[in-house]
Amino acid sequence: MKRLEIDGISKRYGDVIALADMTFDVRAGEIFGFVGSNGAGKTTTMRIILGVLASDGGQVRWDGTAITTDTRRNIGYMPEERGLYPRMRVGEQLVYLARLHGMSQANATAAMREWTDRLGVAARRDDEVQKLSLGNQQRVQLAAALVHDPEILVLDEPFSGLDPVAVDVMSQVLRDKAAHGVPVMFSSHQLDLVERICDRVGIVRSGSMVANGTVNELRSGGEERIIVTVPQARTGWADDLPGVRVLSQENGRTSIELAAGADDQAVLRAALETGPLHEFARQRPSLTELFRDIVSVNGESEGEKA
Template sequence: MTAATGSTLEIDRLNKRYGDIVALNNMTFDVRAGELFGFVGSNGAGKTTTMRIAMGVLATDSGEVRWQGKPVDFDTRRSIGYMPSERGLYPKMKVLEQLVYLGELRGMPASAAKKAANEWTERLGLEGRRKDEVQKLSLGNQQRVQLAAALVHDPEVLILDEPFSGLDPMAVDVMSSVLREKAAAGAPVIFSSHQLELVERFCDRVGIIRAGEMVACGTVDELRGEANLRIQVDAPAARPGWSDAVPGARVVEHNGSVYVLELDTGADDQQLLAAAMATGPVHEFSPHRPALTELFRNVVSQEVAQ
């Protein structure tokens, strides 16, 4: 199967409670055809719960998961490739044998499943491990087998929970290349990760969740646009406190002669420039583009402050 053009995976107002604990609170977002969507949040924020509900592993208290405009059911889930964060493989089963079996469970003829399993083990650098038991593989190679298991049936959608965990840099490159290819073929691809530099590097959009709620969603540039303006200033002669007289400006980073200041809405960057120049030479005065790690940290710090 191949992904249909215009197909969207919709997560619509999911709610999940465990007694007094709110795991998900109106969790809502979508993943579009051909899109790589990064799903990030602190441990316990609700990422895995959302993915498990999408796959039918958990039941939602309310809300709905839709694919191509229709509620996801058992048959629909056969066309989804799922990679859980925990090991979901049979440890004593051999790699190729296991992938063929999983392909058959997804409705593939044995010959097609074997062909696909051979192709994916070769692509993922596992051709020499086909006859090995999974439990005898390194953690990184087990992760590659997990990805092959999610891909063997040519899914229309990919849902991956921490797929880069435990991978070396070369394996990360292989994994990234595979996910890009699936997205380029039209599949919506959603994955969670704590490796925010990877998310920033190749995701089309990012969703940041906090305490079971989606609190920010968009491209990294859009998320930057929602943050207060930051200015990087390199002023070798400046002394601590040089910017105190500028209303709405505060130093958030300081390393040697380089300062990063955050300006509240309405604060005057020209007044800040004048204050910097009053200290002596200014080698740099430019907008500071926060990395996704910094944006994420700001969201988490808001949670702590509440």
């Protein structure tokens, strides 16, 4: 199976380490969520994959071979910053970009029509990009990444600024491309969306991959939590239970984190002693909660974007 491999990539800017042994892969037919705080190294990694930046060490490979200029022609890239010509018409621009990737005029025009239809901007083909709303510019930007039928998709914040309908359209496009064997890699700060559509997720901190796996694998590594609802419970009823950390308590609903080996039955007994029990449910941390735990350093998030 073909894979996009990022193997030990490093990058420095003077004394600033942007990437340090960045290593992961994106497999054919999967959607890979690439997440991290601003400044963690996501955009730098993507630019190195595309050859916009040169790494100081490590290698990017596609199907086991070092990536080349010819390989990069088959990558669909969507930068976070607008990469379109603002005064050029939408349809004309997409055909032009497809032609740069080697498509014939007829095939480029057909692909432009297909993707503007699919992404809901067919009525804007004759408009200049600068006259579109930010959401429609984002749709055209994705069309530009797709118009040449790429083998690999690398997308930097593709869902930024989109309304819920457009998010659904883009999500389905990514699923369809993955279903046809394309490895799809995208960064996003919308972690609920990442959790919903990604096959695997990589979490980056300080230029390195610090967690990588399916959402369920990542969540299973977190501390076990229990939600207990006892409407008549007194405040602090669980504070002194061994191995228990009370995360929140409001209106009779208490969220508890259990340390390894802690007795959940002791929690249940203590809850029953406070009154009628309405809920006692196990809960794994969400991706958003895991992200906060993993990327925080002394409770503070990292710096600006790299």
